[in-house]
Amino acid sequence: MTSVLLLATPDPGAPALASDFSAAGFEVRGQGDCAHLVREALRAQADVLVCWAPRPDAALLQSVATLQAQQPMPVLFFTQDAGVECMESALAAGVHAWVVQGYAPQRLRALVHMAQLREKHERALRTQVAELGEKLEERKWVDQAKGVLMRAQQVSEEDAFRMLRRASMQANRKVGQLSKDVIAAARIAEATNRAGQQRMLSQRLVKLHALACSRTDGAAAAVLMKESIQRVEDNLAFLEAGLSVASYGDLVAAARAGWKVLRALLEAPAQPSELPRLDAAAEAVLAQADALVRAFEASGIAPQVHVVNVAGRQRMLSQRMAKLALLGNAAGQAATAQEFEQGLATLQQAPLSTAQIRAMLDQGAAAWKTLRAAMPEAAQAGGRMKVAAASEELLEVFDRLTEAYQGSMEVLVGG
Structure with a gap:
């Protein structure tokens, strides 16, 4: 039996609304005043709301x-208001049957069935619109994810889609949802790389300033600076x-403020006496960048970016x-060398490995040996140039x- 709530x-x-609706075979869940429409409707939980309102406002x-x-x-609604404006407002508000001077027990x-059918029709339309919106949104995510993979993997659009589809099947997830995660992972991975670069650049700039102070290859140091x-x-x-202000805005603002201090010192003429102040400011920039990287790793969006952080940290340690x-x-130097060699071992033992990555790790290990060999000569001009060249390599x-x-696919899709 269909239930109704009668408000007037x-x-x-x-x-006599209650008598008429009961006689018509409806369950009357309650009666009340239209002034309390929302409260009464939520309380009654009837199938249909019926309002008697000769002049609805x-x-x-x-x-x-x-x-x-x-x-x-x-x-x-049963009403005596035949105005088109009021009828239009009623339809916009969500009224499904607007009966003007047409109340009759036999109708x-x-x-009631008309109101129910129109509400059902509207609900179906809303569902269709929502599904269409989801499909359009999914298409947008898939297109963006394909672009990410095309750039990262150097593949065609068709191959990128095949990668997405294969990864979605392996993960038993929809391509659209996986695509959204690929985009989020790519964004966090790049942010991790960029913040990692800030750590490295803080150290590189002090290195270059020290070279300028010692008059060692000043022209090249100026260009690199x-x-x-x-x-x-x-x-x-x-x-x-690119980052959420709510999630990371304070950390990025701190990084900007720290860099402002360091940049002001870098713009002054190179003087050996200023190196301690410059180095302290650079360490603050490094700490602020480290805080960003830790926040990215703790975000849960792309836990696989840890390997990006480790590799990026090696750049900082080299400088x-x-x-x-x-x-x-x-x-x-001793403490930094130990950190670098631990990081190198972590990357060499990491499951994420390709022929290209292994070859670069071998190059990195060889370049590290070259830098270590040049260290004892750093007090002399020729040795300083060797240290500078080896660290840049x-x-x-x-x-x-x-x-x-x-x-890598492992970072982007978590595989």
Whole structure:
């Protein structure tokens, strides 16, 4: 039996709604005043809401809209208002049957069924629209994910889609959902790489400043310093534009503030006496970048980016090693060398490995040996140039290696 809730505005000429609807075979769940429409409808949980409102006002129709937003249901109105404007407002609010001066006990079943059928039809349309929206959204995610894989794997659009489809089958997930995760993983992997670059650049800039102070290949150091400063600015712009302000805004703002301090010191003439201040500011930039990387790894969006972090950290350690050699910090060199060799071992033992990655790891190990061999000569001009050259070679190898990890299928799809 269909249940109805009967609500009315004060009207001495209102018919005996409860008696008429009961006689028509409906279960009357309750009666009340239209002034409490939302509360009464939510409480009664009837199949159909029936309102007797000879002159419905805007507040009443707004109550209908509020109800439909919270708990959609068929709504039947009996009214004397034949105005098109009021009828239009009623339909927009969610009224399914608007009966003008047409109340009759023998018509009640047909009118209630009309309201129910129209509500059912509208619900089906909403479902279709939602499904269409989901399909369009899924297509958008798939297209973006294909672009990510095409760039990372250097494959055609067709091959990229095959990769997505194969990965979705292996994971027993829809291609659209997997595509969304690929995009999120790519974004976090690149952010991890960029923040990792900030760590490296903080150390590289001190190294280059130390070379300038010692008058060792000053022209080349100046070019690399200009390039490094621009790289820091580009990374910060990427992080500011691409990351959630709510999740990471405070960390990015701290990184920007720390860089402002370091950049001001870098723009002053190179003086050996300023190196300690410069190094302290660089360590602050490194710590702020480290905080960002830790936040990315803890986000849960792409836990597989850890290997990107480890490879990126090797770049920083290569520059720190050269910086410490130029500053004559032997104790720091020993600790940094141990960190670098632990990181190298971690990457060599990591399950994520391809022929390209293995070849770059071998190159990195060889370049590391070259840097270590040059360290004892760092107090002399020729030795400083060897340290600088070896550290740049090591940086270039681990830059490429980090990008290889960043674009790997294992990082992008978690496979």
